Amino acid sequence: MNSEYFKKGIKAGIPIALGYFAVSFTFGMMAVKGGMTLWQSVLISLTNLTSAGQFAGLDIILAGGTLWEMALTQLIINLRYMLMSLTISQKLDKKYAFFHRFFVAFGMTDEIFGVSAAASGKVSPFFHYGAMALAIPGWTLGTLVGAIAGTVLPNFIISALSVAIYGMFLAIIIPPAKKNRTLVWVIVLAIALSTAFKYIPGLNKVSSGFAIIIVTVLVAALAAWLRPIKEEEEAVE
8 A cells, every 4th residue: 555655746847846956946046046055055955955944044155144043044944845744644543653744844845735635535755765765866966967067057047047936936936826816915015125125224234044035924913913714715615
């Protein structure tokens, strides 16, 4: 049975790995362009597997940020993975040993959570292992290829390819924003505050890591206060 679950996980992980390759390619390219070595960028992807967290962490590393700044930034950005792991842990078949929950949590991403949450009934950890068996190599290999490309391609091509990451984030936020007006003003407010921290004198002295923390917490708190999700709305979604 475990082998069957593993095969299903591999099948579900194929499109995830392909998508990860494209995104991590940009990460690897930006990392070496910023001054990191090829193997440093690959090691980050191999041990983290978090797109937004890695891009934010890269900015902090290149800016010479502190470890506290890095830790707080990663905690805020990746907090959703803890919630996802807690949710999926409730769906895991109880016949499996407790340590499986730790491995499942390590490989938890938005996409893997999506395919697991959509499954009916109990979930086997071997389904996750199958998805992780492709997702992690896909993310790491994309970083490696991007890092190699960043060392050999001309700067104008690297700059053009770097736009891909912004396209990815737009593809993430635009579809749900069309269905929910609250998300529109949340996105606009986040952009406005980020711009303020970039250009307004005084605010532009705040490091990139703490700026991300402040904007994320402030916008999320305002959204939760002014436009909380009602139980009936949550049920519909």
